[in-house]
Amino acid sequence: MNKTLLIIQREYLTRVKNRRFVLTTILMPLLIVLFISGATYFSIKGKENHKIAVVDANGFFKGNLKSSKDLVFEFPEGVDTTNYLQKGYTDILIIPKFNASEKKPNYIIRSQKRIGLGSEGGISDRVNAALEDHLLQEAGINKSQLDSIHNQSQTAELKAVEENGGSVQESNAGLSYGIGFGSGMLIYITMFIYGAMVMRGVMEEKTNRIAEVMVSSVKPFQLMSGKIIGIGAVGLTQFLMWVVLIIGLSTAAQAFIPHDVMAQVQTLQQTNGQMPGGGMVQAGDAAQKIYKMQHTFSTANWPVIIGCFIFYFLGGYLFYAALFAAVGSVVNEDPQDAQSLMLPITMPIIFSFIIMSNAVQDPNTPMAIWASIIPFSSPMVMMARVAYGIPGTVTYVQLAASMLSLIGGFLFTTWLSGKIYRTGILMYGKKVSWKEMFKWAFRKN
């Protein structure tokens, strides 16, 4: 049996058989689901409630200013800034005398607690709507006409489509953002987790004095690459198990949806969003939502995204894992050495993360394009851009350049680290400087 294969096997099995691996693999998706649902729950539940006293110098807001569950507008008598708190109001809204020539009249809202961003937006929307209604009424539209307009009002749904070689394809910026940020984030986390795992593995071999025993049987390069590939396989296994778990969980969740709703969803799918019978039969609200969600998801080019993810996940891991292995090989017993030596590796990773979080918003800035080609940052940044579509956002040339430079990049870091590693694992006691590591890397044979 090939020796590298034996090493890969050992590195893989000792980790996968570990109880901690099984636990994190199962608990991680549960934690993520819990985190997301918790965040959603609190963002809905945690809304501020405002009971607002309105002091209107014009008198036309009464009846036009619409209250809702968390924003209640009242028009009491004899309330001013000095006593609104005693009278049981949380805020007071002061509307000055209306002046038609003034384009942006000032309204003042006073409160004891600072008003949250969401509530502030809500209040200003309502005031503007009321103002608009008032102006329409001034222009001669009576109240009943206005009410009937409001009742049949439509809200536009923006459907973005992009050119795709003659045909057009529906796109969704929100979804692209989510996919780009999610996969970039995942690559960022896994680089740290598995990179550090490689480093600790190498340090273990060195501090336990196994290194020399091993290199009398195998080449140092085999030992290093076996470890990197073995741990990479652990990462891939974990990732695939998460995918299976998430698909399993969401399938299980579908079982809770009533049967007739699912039937409606299927009809919607067949008819491309239109209910048969010329809109006579309305699909249920739930079915509409599920259909919309599924439809949004189907706008993304999943095979390309998943393919790219696996490529950049592995490429990025291989690129950085080799460097982590080199650092592990020069560290002695003192883990603090590892901290300072790791810095030049962690810095570009963190920096790439920052570029990535900008690139998911603006995937076509020169910075994003270059960072998606340079192998130091390409795994994260390219994933952020790929989510916006190939070849619309990322051209084939850019993708090819990025992939080739990443392959070249990890071959280079592996070669470089191999040379440092070879000398480093057999050195004890002495603290190694960057200068020496550089010398080891570039000397002959």
Place this chain on the structure above:
Amino acid sequence: MSQILQLQNLKKYYATQKAVDDISFSIEQGSIFGLLGPNGAGKTTLLRMITGIFFPDSGHIQFDGKEFDPMNDIIKIGYMPEERGLYKKMKIGDQALYLAQLKGLSKSEAMSKIKFWFKRLEMESWWNKKVEDLSKGMSQKLQFVTTVLHEPKLIILDEPFSGLDPVNANLIKDEIYGLAQRGSTIIFSTHRMEQVEEICDHIVLVNLGKKILDGTVQDVKQQFKENKFAVKLAEIPAQINPQGFEITDQKANELTIRIKEGFSGNDVLRSLLNANLTIEAFHEILPSLNEIFIGLVEGTKATTRAFQPLND
């Protein structure tokens, strides 16, 4: 007898020092060879070149009659380095199996050999234990087994007895003799001279990267003898008139003498017999390897070598 290993003008220079500076010697098949030298003399570098971990800067290594080829010859070598260890979290049996497979044994082959050795050294009950549960001596024993398991032609042991109690040290010593008898060649590197005297056929002493001594244990001792003899007399008279020798030490009725140039033991005996003294014993005192070693190494810069400045 054929020679398993021949080193010709091996050199390995580091930035700071000449670790191995033009060393040549050869080792006969089936012999037990002692590689001696103070700390930092270049022994480990030499051994790493013989095991293919390092490439020499210049010079040649002939292994088993051919130019040494690390890729293929590595499986014919078993190396137990001075800095040695095992995977702490791994089970003993798995560990032995893993190391044996890395030496090129198939799984079933490795299995039967591990069972043989574990039985021989009474380690069978250890199989499912982890290395971290073993004492230092026990893990040394395991380390020895993993070194010799694949029946290498050349076995290199660097300080093999460190951490072993006398009982286990003897057990391993007997195994070393046994392996040599079955045709393996053993290179034995140590500072412990009494072990070398006991075990080795042939020794090489290196210091400051150079070979300073090469020969069989007996030859070396002859080479460094100082014509010292011990004479035991029934009774020591108040006055001895030494002719052709001088007395260097006296303990009870035993004298230590040094025979002068141009005289022999017979001359000494004759003069003692002429003086009518009763001789109970008369034998030559050969220097111990320890004395030879210290005599040769002392006064050189051996101890300070490790701290030479970088831009030397």
